[in-house]
Amino acid sequence: MSSESGRRAVAVDALFGFAVFAVVAIAVGSDVADPGVDEPLVVDRPALGYLIAVMLGALMFWRRTRPVAVLLATGVLIVANYVLDLPIIGLAVPLAPALYSAAEADRTRWAVGTATGLLLLSTGVRLAQGQDPAFVLGYELASTVAIMGAAIALGHIQVQRRRAGEQRMRIAELDRQAARAEAAERVSLERTRIARDLHDAVGHRLTVVMLHSSVAVEALEGDRPDLDTARTELGYVTDYSRAGLRELRSTVHALRGSDSEVAGTASLAYLDDLTAEVRAAGLTVDVRGRPERGDLPALVDATAHRVVQEALTNTLKHARARSATVEFTVDGEDLTVSVADDGATPAGDEGTGSGLAGMRERVRLLGGELETGPRPDGGFLVRARLPIGGPR
Structure with missing residues (x-):
C-alpha cells in the first residue's frame, strides 16, 4: 500500500x-x-x-x-x-x-x-x-434488519467489485503474457524462415562451387596439371559465386518485403538454370512433366522449386550419383514432385540437417506431405505432395 x-x-x-x-x-x-x-x-x-x-x-x-x-x-x-x-x-x-x-x-x-x-x-x-410486541416486531425489527442487511450487502458488493477488478487484472496479465508469447513465436518463425531461405538460396550455389573447386584442385595436382580443365572449373566457380551472391541479395531484399516477394525469389521458371548448374557439376538430370508457367499458385511454385533444388543439392553432396530424375505429376488438386537418384548411398544420410528440415517446413506450411527415403532398387527418393487448390 x-x-x-x-x-x-x-x-x-x-x-x-x-x-x-x-x-x-x-x-x-x-x-x-x-x-x-x-x-x-x-x-x-x-x-x-x-x-x-x-x-x-x-x-x-x-x-x-x-x-x-x-x-x-x-x-x-x-x-x-x-x-x-x-x-x-x-x-x-x-x-x-x-x-x-x-x-x-x-x-x-x-x-x-x-x-x-x-x-x-x-x-x-x-x-x-x-x-409492546407490535412495536418490537412490527417496526423496530424490520428497520433494524433493513439497516443491518444494507450494511452487509454494501460490504459484500465491495468484495465483488474487488474480485472483479482482480479478475480483470489477471485477464489483462494473461493477455499480456499471450501477446508476449505470440510475439516470441512470430520472431522464432521469422528466424526459421530467414534461415530456410538463406539455406536454400546459398546452400545450392555453395555446393556447386565446392564441387567445381574440387575438380579444379584435382586437375592441378600431379606431375602434369590439366590447366584447361582447371581454368574451366574455376570459371564455373566464378560464375556460380556471382550467381549465388545475386540470389543472396535478392533473398535479403525479399525478406524485407512481403511474402509474395519471398516466393518470387524461387520459381519453376528457373528450373532450367538449376538443372544446367547441376549438369555442369557432373550429374545427369532428366525433367518430366514440368507444369507450365502460371499453372501453379505462387507459393506452390516456389515450394516446388525449393524442394527440387534441395533434393538435387543433397544428391550432389551425399549420393555419389550419376543421374537423377525430376518428375511432376498433377493429380486433382495436388501437385506431386519427385526427385530420384541412382546414388550408391542415400542422399538423406544427414536427414537431421537443415536442408530436409527446411523442405518439411515448407511443405507443411502448404498443408502437404513430404516423403524421403532409400529406393528399393537403389538410390534415394524425395517426394512432396503439394495442394494446389484455392486462389492463385
Whole structure:
C-alpha cells in the first residue's frame, strides 16, 4: 500500500470512527427510553456511556486489519451497554459500520451470524421485559434488519467489485503474457524462415562451387596439371559465386518485403538454370512433366522449386550419383514432385540437417506431405505432395 493510499485509508477509518462515536454520544446525551416500558431507565453513570461511545468509535481504526475482532468487540460493548442499564444507543446503527467492515473483508458469514445472534438476543430480551410486541416486531425489527442487511450487502458488493477488478487484472496479465508469447513465436518463425531461405538460396550455389573447386584442385595436382580443365572449373566457380551472391541479395531484399516477394525469389521458371548448374557439376538430370508457367499458385511454385533444388543439392553432396530424375505429376488438386537418384548411398544420410528440415517446413506450411527415403532398387527418393487448390 502506497503512503497516499495509506493516508486515505486512515482518513476513512477516522470518519467511520467519528460517525459511530457521534451517533452513540448523541444517543447517550439524549437518554431516550424505549416505548412500551412502564418506567424509564435510570441512568446514573453517563460517563460510562460516553466511554463506550469512545471505544466503539476507536474500534474503527482496526476494522481493516481485524474485522472479525472489531465486529465481536462491538457486539460485546452494545450488549454491555444494555446489561449495565446505560442509555439506549440502539442496535443497528452502532453495529452497521462493523458489519460493513466484516463483509468488506470477505467475512460475510461472521457478519450475518453476529447480526442474527444480536437480533435474536435483543428481540427476546425486549419481549421478555414486556415491551409492546407490535412495536418490537412490527417496526423496530424490520428497520433494524433493513439497516443491518444494507450494511452487509454494501460490504459484500465491495468484495465483488474487488474480485472483479482482480479478475480483470489477471485477464489483462494473461493477455499480456499471450501477446508476449505470440510475439516470441512470430520472431522464432521469422528466424526459421530467414534461415530456410538463406539455406536454400546459398546452400545450392555453395555446393556447386565446392564441387567445381574440387575438380579444379584435382586437375592441378600431379606431375602434369590439366590447366584447361582447371581454368574451366574455376570459371564455373566464378560464375556460380556471382550467381549465388545475386540470389543472396535478392533473398535479403525479399525478406524485407512481403511474402509474395519471398516466393518470387524461387520459381519453376528457373528450373532450367538449376538443372544446367547441376549438369555442369557432373550429374545427369532428366525433367518430366514440368507444369507450365502460371499453372501453379505462387507459393506452390516456389515450394516446388525449393524442394527440387534441395533434393538435387543433397544428391550432389551425399549420393555419389550419376543421374537423377525430376518428375511432376498433377493429380486433382495436388501437385506431386519427385526427385530420384541412382546414388550408391542415400542422399538423406544427414536427414537431421537443415536442408530436409527446411523442405518439411515448407511443405507443411502448404498443408502437404513430404516423403524421403532409400529406393528399393537403389538410390534415394524425395517426394512432396503439394495442394494446389484455392486462389492463385
